[in-house]
Amino acid sequence: MKSEDLLRAIGQMDEEYLARGETDRNSPKRIVWKVLLTAAIVASFVLTAVAAASTLWGKTRVAHDVSRLYMDGSMVETGEHSRLNFYVDLPVDEDAPNEIEQFYLPSILSTEDLTNGGIGADVKPGDPVSVMSMTWMPAQLGQYEFIHFRQMSGGDYQGDQPVESLDIFPITVKEVACHTEIVQWDGFEGVLFRLENWNEYYANTCYLFWTDSSYVYMLQYPPALEKARVREIVESIAPVEDIQPYLDTLTAHRKQTWQRFADAMPERLDYAFHAQADGGWLEDTKDTGLQVRLKLPLHSDAQERITNIIYPRYFDNEELFLQAYSWDEQGITSYTVACRMQEHELQFTQMGGLQYRNSGRVRELSVTDAQGMKSVRGERIVWGEDTFYQVSYAQTNTGKRGYRILYWTDGIYFYSLKCPCDMEDAEILKILESIR
Amino acid sequence: MTDQQIIELFFARDERAIQETENKYGSYCYTVALNILGNQEDAQETVSDTWLRAWNAIPPARPVVLRMFLAKITRNQALELLRRQNAGIRGGGNVDAALEELKECIPGGESPEAALDEKELVNTIRAFLDTQTYRDQNIFIRRYFFLEDAADIARRYGLRKGTVLTVLSRVRQKLKAYLQKEGYAL
Numbered sequence: 001m002k003s004e005d006l007l008r009a010i011g012q013m014d015e016e017y018l019a020r021g022e023t024d025r026n027s028p029k030r031i032v033w034k035v036l037l038t039a040a041i042v043a044s045f046v047l048t049a050v051a052a053a054s055t056l057w058g059k060t061r062v063a064h065d066v067s068r069l070y071m072d073g074s075m076v077e078t079g080e081h082s083r084l085n086f087y088v089d090l091p092v093d094e095d096a097p098n099e100i101e102q103f104y105l106p107s108i109l110s111t112e113d114l115t116n117g118g119i120g121a122d123v124k125p126g127d128p129v130s131v132m133s134m135t136w137m138p139a140q141l142g143q144y145e146f147i148h149f150r151q152m153s154g155g156d157y158q159g160d161q162p163v164e165s166l167d168i169f170p171i172t173v174k175e176v177a178c179h180t181e182i183v184q185w186d187g188f189e190g191v192l193f194r195l196e197n198w199n200e201y202y203a204n205t206c207y208l209f210w211t212d213s214s215y216v217y218m219l220q221y222p223p224a225l226e227k228a229r230v231r232e233i234v235e236s237i238a239p240v241e242d243i244q245p246y247l248d249t250l251t252a253h254r255k256q257t258w259q260r261f262a263d264a265m266p267e268r269l270d271y272a273f274h275a276q277a278d279g280g281w282l283e284d285t286k287d288t289g290l291q292v293r294l295k296l297p298l299h300s301d302a303q304e305r306i307t308n309i310i311y312p313r314y315f316d317n318e319e320l321f322l323q324a325y326s327w328d329e330q331g332i333t334s335y336t337v338a339c340r341m342q343e344h345e346l347q348f349t350q351m352g353g354l355q356y357r358n359s360g361r362v363r364e365l366s367v368t369d370a371q372g373m374k375s376v377r378g379e380r381i382v383w384g385e386d387t388f389y390q391v392s393y394a395q396t397n398t399g400k401r402g403y404r405i406l407y408w409t410d411g412i413y414f415y416s417l418k419c420p421c422d423m424e425d426a427e428i429l430k431i432l433e434s435i436r
Numbered sequence: 437m438t439d440q441q442i443i444e445l446f447f448a449r450d451e452r453a454i455q456e457t458e459n460k461y462g463s464y465c466y467t468v469a470l471n472i473l474g475n476q477e478d479a480q481e482t483v484s485d486t487w488l489r490a491w492n493a494i495p496p497a498r499p500v501v502l503r504m505f506l507a508k509i510t511r512n513q514a515l516e517l518l519r520r521q522n523a524g525i526r527g528g529g530n531v532d533a534a535l536e537e538l539k540e541c542i543p544g545g546e547s548p549e550a551a552l553d554e555k556e557l558v559n560t561i562r563a564f565l566d567t568q569t570y571r572d573q574n575i576f577i578r579r580y581f582f583l584e585d586a587a588d589i590a591r592r593y594g595l596r597k598g599t600v601l602t603v604l605s606r607v608r609q610k611l612k613a614y615l616q617k618e619g620y621a622l
Contacts, residue, residue: 001557001620003538007531009557010580011511015504017562018581020574022503187594235598 183208185231194223210234381406383429439502446494453494454487461503465510471530471583472514482517486510511581530583538580540608543616557620564614568607575603 179194190210204223208230221230381388388406437456445453465486469479486509499505518531539545565573571593578589579600586604590597 001542003535003542005554005557006538006541006561007515007535007580008512009554009561010577011508011515012554012558013562013581015499015501015508017565018504018507018577019501020570020577 183230188231188234190234208234383425439499443494443499443502446491447498454491457487457490457502457506461506464503465506468507468510468582469514472511473517474530478517478521479514482510482513485513489513507582511583530585533585534580534583537604537608541611541615543612543620560615560618560620561611564611567614568610572603572607575600576607579604 179192181192181194183190183192188210190208193207193209194204206221206223206225208221437460442453442456442460445456462483465483466479469482469486470476473479473482486506489509490506493509494505497505515531565576568576575589575593578584578592579586584592586597586600589595590600593600
């Protein structure tokens with residue numbers, strides 16, 4: 001078969017069918033949608049703050065309400081998690097599909113499960129944005145038929161449900177203020193959320209949502225990004241036949257960036273070990289939280305630059321998030337080191353904990369708990385001929401069980417292993433022995 | 437004059453049928469031809485051919501939707517003219533682009549040697565389009581029957597061009613999967 005055959009066959013379809021293509025613009029119905037913004041972008045903490053305000057915007061109603069759902073103009077009571085909901089009415093075609101469909105945006109690797117073909121956007125290397133389209137699937141909430149949008153995968157698909165409503169709401173940490181705004185230009189309308197006082201990684205990050213009535217799109221960007229640039233990116237979204245060039249560009253860019261970091265790394269690292277000798281508890285401080293500083297000895301003739309066992313995992317502007325160690329064993333997790341290029345200094349900051357600072361020839365590797373967690377214990381462990389430095393967290397802020405992070409070096413590479421507090425030493429040793 | 441009246445003129449072999457058809461659908465068919473050929477003279481020649489062919493076809497054919505009946509003739513004539521001019525139906529901008537796009541729909545890639553039952557393919561495509569949303573069917577037909585470009589389709593339906601391109605890309609992927617399922621893969 002050739003494409004000419006297809007073209008010819010399309011021309012042979014019956015007249016009545018072909019006449020459909022003669023209709024003019026579809027008239028979208030305006031219905032209310034509900035979108036759940038999930039963990040890939042923002043942590044899914046439940047918002048407990050209460051706000052009550054609503055604004056009318058043309059045919060769109062944006063409402064802030066803790067406990068009520070908005071469905072086709074009427075408010076519906078629900079006891080759902082006391083979350084703060086912003087309900088936005090986005091236009092949807094009457095026959096918008098109910099099935100799950102997913103497009104991947106190769107411009108930013110938002111998921112590792114990519115497929116050929118997809119949607120591209122004009123996102124240049126260095127653009128501080130993420131663009132993604134979201135899968136959506138119908139789900140049922142109690143006796144109400146709502147469409148819940150889940151990002152990329154997951155969700156509670158319970159069979160075909162008619163499209164009833166689409167709401168978009170952020171789920172954020174307690175007491176995080178969220179600015180909401182409607183964004184409009186010719187032929188476009190979307191809703192913008194900006195989390196105003198979150199942590200340093202997400203503070204004031206903007207999330208712009210819109211739909212083409214089949215997909216929901218989201219553009220994530222810092223507030224400093226010019227509106228004109230935002231519009232350019234949104235307008236540039238279009239399908240691409242092959243995402244591989246985008247991946248290649250991204251990979252090449254990461255490699256380039258990594259090389260820059262690698263070149264800047266010191267040839268020799270000396271760490272000062274300042275943890276309390278008896279491994280006792282350290283006190284909170286208001287300014288810096290708990291700190292345990294570790295020194296990891298290196299071979300004096302180590303010529304290799306310290307690179308860790310890392311691969312670029314995520315690139316975000318001038319930060320490169322490195323996977324210092326990766327494991328999928330049950331209960332074992334990796335930790336991520338963010339390597340940030342400052343002017344004359346290389347800073348490594350763990351998402352939530354590890355901080356490495358250059359200071360002349362003496363390098364200090366300090367572990368801090370950025371979340372202000374209590375009960376951090378630092379100690380030195382010797383197993384056989386190997387020395388490990390361990391930082392234990394008894395319990396997380398959200399009440400989850402604590403974990404411990406082991407740090408060690410073979411003089412050339414720096415390793416870490418994160419595991420649950422209650423994991424047996426024997427089990428940990430087995431894993432350590434398997435490291436290759 | 438209504439379509440029904442025009443058709444009756446054809447059946448009565450009344451040559452006013454041609455004039456009435458041209459009055460009513462001349463511009464329409466010209467647009468269809470121009471989208472394909474990109475050339476005014478060739479489009480005009482094609483439209484003239486359309487009336488002759490319609491005269492020869494009706495009767496015995498009794499169009500259900502006269503406008504589309506004529507559009508099909510015009511389209512086929514235009515593609516045929518392209519083929520004669522270029523030893524293939526490539527050569528027109530919109531047609532070339534459409535053919536390139538439709539290549540994506542062929543499971544296993546193009547195979548000129550593979551025998552094809554055109555009627556079966558028509559039915560298959562029709563059945564596939566039935567599984568798509570109304571909007572997506574329309575967009576597909578505008579693109580691959582009328583060979584309109586995405587910008588024009590977007591204007592027609594009040595959509596963004598990117599949306600149209602997205603829809604088309606998605607539908608092509610699904611068509612490929614459908615054709616594969618129906619045994620069109622090599």
